[in-house]
Amino acid sequence: MPTPAELAAMRRALELAERGPTGVNPQVGAVILSPDGDILAEGWHRGAGTPHAEVDALSQLAEGEARGTTAVVTLEPCNHTGRTGPCALALLEAGVSRVIYALQDPNLKAAGGAERLREGGVSVESGVLAEDATALLDGWLEVQRRGRPHVTVKWAQSLDGRAAADDGTSRWITGEEARADVHVRRSAADAIVVGTGTVLADDPALTARTSAGELRERQPQPVVIGSADVPVDAAIRRHPVEPLIYPTRDLHRVLTDLKDRGIQSVFVEGGPTLASAFLRDGLVDEVLVYIAPVLLGGSRLALGDLGVPTMADARRLRTASVTPLGDDLLILAHPVSEGDA
Template identity: 55%
Template structure:
């Protein structure tokens, strides 16, 4: 198996555990024997459990000796809750280590250098951009900036409307798009809305399967605003914890959620615009349905743009079809 093919399998393993490994990053690993055949796969276990390399090495056993480890993140070189992954790789007799992204954490970094010093061949950067923009996106962002990564999820018509003139909005996007949102909720640390959304739509903000069952993992539900949230609102039920933040300041919201990594903003136009004005949105996920609605209910309020030269520019990270809809992923220029 090629290094790239093995890395894609490792990426799939990392994607599978995303959201379950905090504060550790979601990492995937594949072990190939000396002939290049898969003998072990693994992903990071919940905190206190084994790292991805150790899980894959356990599955491989003696077949790992003389083989190759393919990992989405450079193996760690420090003793935290668990011993260094470098030690496990050396003890297993791995001869080559392939990784996608270098570990930017100064406490855990330099695993590849230590492996090379012990005579192990190291191959860095295989599918590095794909991993950095995928399963490790939010974790890397927090290491760089010191704050959680904020994704604004917005769903609307092709002309930028979130509801018809009478307020009806269920549903603009397709079942496939809504299923994709629920999968992303299940991987997020928290889902954020404003009190206006709770009053108008009474969302549950849980992560649910297409048949309505709850996923095993649920995000923290965060409601932001000064209005009271009635006890009978769905966000007050027992399906998932809920945090009520009596503020309208996005910076205060991030301070309250500083121990989290991956925040999913699903608010209406007022709170989303406040986050945009504050420069605190790191990615936009826009689900665009092929429908024209018109009218006053736009997906965003004013963001301080009085003339076109003031408009913030974004770059397309990816463009995907989701059923009949289009999912646009954008990052700031």
Template identity: 55%
Template sequence: MDRALQLAARGPAHGPNPRVGCVLLGPPGHGTGPRPVLGEGWHRGAGTPHAETEALADAAWRGHDTRGATAVVTLEPCAHTGRTPPCTEALLAAGIAEVVHALHDPGHRSGGGAALLRARGVRVVAGVRADAAARLVRPWHHAVLHGRPWVTLKLATGLDGRVAAQDGSSRWITGPQARAHAHAVRAAVDAVAVTTGTVLADDPALTARTRTGSLAEHQPLRVVVGERDVPAAARLHGPGGEVLHLRTHDVATVLHVLAARQVRHLLVEGGPALATALLAADVVDEVHAYLAPVALGGGQAAVGPYGATTLADARRWSTAEVRRLGQDALLVARRRPVTTAPGADRTRPRAQEEEI
């Protein structure tokens, strides 16, 4: 499964389909040595063959017989015909005797592969390294499970949480390393959203650029949220991803439209009004907070009042990573698991004995 996870990671993080890896192992022999690898494959994105099909083709190209073999795959094999035929049929046709998979496929249409295989006499072992597989496809898994994109909110602020100085100047609060990191994130998401206010104030291109300044291979969909017009000369209309202007302030509408376009991972880069609306709707799944060692004092705050009036009710995430990027810090935090152990809720005031 480690190898299958490695293969899966070769696929693109963006796109409507998940990253999946597959390794085909020969039937157990009489010895105790490792089972031979017959073939390997990974999914390269929507419209291309699935990992299982790739692995079967690899085995055929190598001249191996797959009858009686075991397929180790990071996601439950799909059971539906999309742009490609169902993997379950391909595995059955190849005579696979056993399927070991990590993550359960939460899709309404694609799911059910394990049950189908079992009904057809294949031994199925589920849940092997499911956590690692889930991490690899976090936005996809969330989006398919909940019917809306995984939302990453990017904040680039001074130490006082402000996104601009009093006169509106904000270029650049963070340094080149933080900005390069942010561009790499853009190149891994499906869509990036800003408000019309941000377009009018900052005129962002919303492209994903490499460290040399050229356009990255994958460009996210550029989403503008708000009712005002976007100027025809806006840099947003330059080379880059498709531009989608959603003339609404309703977060649910935005997410619904993007889900219908198979956007699994949405990066929101501002402005504060959109960030605040997302917090109010409790749909911020991840925060990327870039913090520069500067105090802006009087400028616009990254987020405004969103309905939580007390600390216990404030949106709180679980920190995944803290790192230094040049002069800046990056804190990555994600939605906390729904189930928490009793007493684990740190947002509640602690015992009065602790002094400040």
């Protein structure tokens, strides 16, 4: 069982971890305690290629000062050599006698540090404040588990399921409150994705803005998928973040590349064709549907072919919430996997 000093050190390590950037690497914090439970050093991971949290903390101690100490870390010390060496080995060589960590590393290439430490005679305890660490690393952990970013597909529709009138006009199906909610969610996402068809038809800026029309401090990475050329004067090219353009229909390839770039969450806003493709390929974790109390009729459906030839093949969703936004409704739902059905 961890001592009160060790629990306090883990809370401090979690605070330190938040200072690090999100992305390809996890946010990790570390605290070195003396045998009496006093904090001797603190560290956190500052990004790819920089010292890991444990090494950052150890670097602040004089030679031999870490002998007999306790290292408190938010994630299992790594056991592989990448841009930096194994943290488990660094702790062993420093003479640390006890290591406490919150979460086991889900990355098989990096895992195994705890076992290496135990083999080296170090006392190891895991699972300390694991729920707090999980909350901190939720996005990164999901990427490790799925092998791709979290994908949210959003669309706005009329009450009868249309995304636009028959002449193609769609501004505005929903009201101001619903549109403001979209911009908040854009800002929270790492990337916003549309197809070239949407770029050519609507020329969207894909920025996250306030109700006053000003740019929010955090802007998503704009992403365009499709074979058509993006015009040189397209609004998306004036986005504060340079857009990524993928001339392909291979969504798996796109998501893999985005994962490798450190993108953890993707917000798909690209119209019926792209939304349907993500759903058809089983690449959606969350669906956001903004429904306006308006009837349009016609053929401009909010979704296209989902590969559902019969009712038995219907894509089932589980509703997580229904939120009124002015006269509109926001339905948040999650696809039901076969194991959940």
